[in-house]
Amino acid sequence: MATNYATVTWDQLHRDARTLASALMARGEFKGIVAVTRGGLIPAAIIARELDCRLVESISVISYSGESAQDQKEPRVVKAPIAAGDGEGFLVIDDLVDSGETAKVVRDVLPKAHFACLYAKPNGKPHTDQYVMEVAQDTWVLFPWDTAPLFVPPLARNLGA
Ligand SMILES: O=P(O)(O)OC[C@H]1O[C@H](OP(=O)(O)OP(=O)(O)O)[C@H](O)[C@@H]1O
Numbered sequence: 001m002a003t004n005y006a007t008v009t010w011d012q013l014h015r016d017a018r019t020l021a022s023a024l025m026a027r028g029e030f031k032g033i034v035a036v037t038r039g040g041l042i043p044a045a046i047i048a049r050e051l052d053c054r055l056v057e058s059i060s061v062i063s064y065s066g067e068s069a070q071d072q073k074e075p076r077v078v079k080a081p082i083a084a085g086d087g088e089g090f091l092v093i094d095d096l097v098d099s100g101e102t103a104k105v106v107r108d109v110l111p112k113a114h115f116a117c118l119y120a121k122p123n124g125k126p127h128t129d130q131y132v133m134e135v136a137q138d139t140w141v142l143f144p145w146d147t148a149p150l151f152v153p154p155l156a157r158n159l160g161a
């Protein structure tokens, strides 16, 4: 079970995706981008815009059924990235690598692609070619699409409770 949570706002996600795009510029042009659904879709859209890349494919992988590491399942590819072939010249984008199991399965399908993500936990780091920020293994990242602002009572109201 994750003991900590790290909340990522839309602004921060956009900034981190642009930082990744900027680092990827040094690798020259990609033929196309493969987004790992669903978490990689929004980062891939931001990066495709920055790299002026119009060919966006997807690979659909299901690895988690809930909101913690306890909910991890064997990753299942439910849609193949046909347009990307063996991945040569393609960039694969996911939101994060945690255990690295999803990335491993994606790499089996696209062995020649360059794999990049925004956030990487220590166990996932060996399975990504590039990432923006490291996150502790016991931290669960809450993406902007996972959360909503909600009312929090003032501290003083809990006095004596
Ligand atoms: O390195 P791992 O331990 O495999 O975990 C990382 C994967 O888990 C999440 O996807 P998830 O399966 O929850 O599906 P989603 O992207 O559709 O939310 C995340 O988006 C990564 O793809």
Ligand SMILES: Nc1nc2[nH]cnc2c(=O)[nH]1
Pocket (backbone or CB within 6 Å): 064, 096, 098, 099, 139, 140, 141, 142, 143, 146
């Ligand atoms: N939202 C989210 N999904 C994950 N899938 C695997 N690890 C994580 C994480 O830390 N946050």
Ligand SMILES: [Mg+2]
Pocket (backbone or CB within 6 Å): 036, 037, 038, 039, 040, 094, 102
């Ligand atoms: Mg995912």
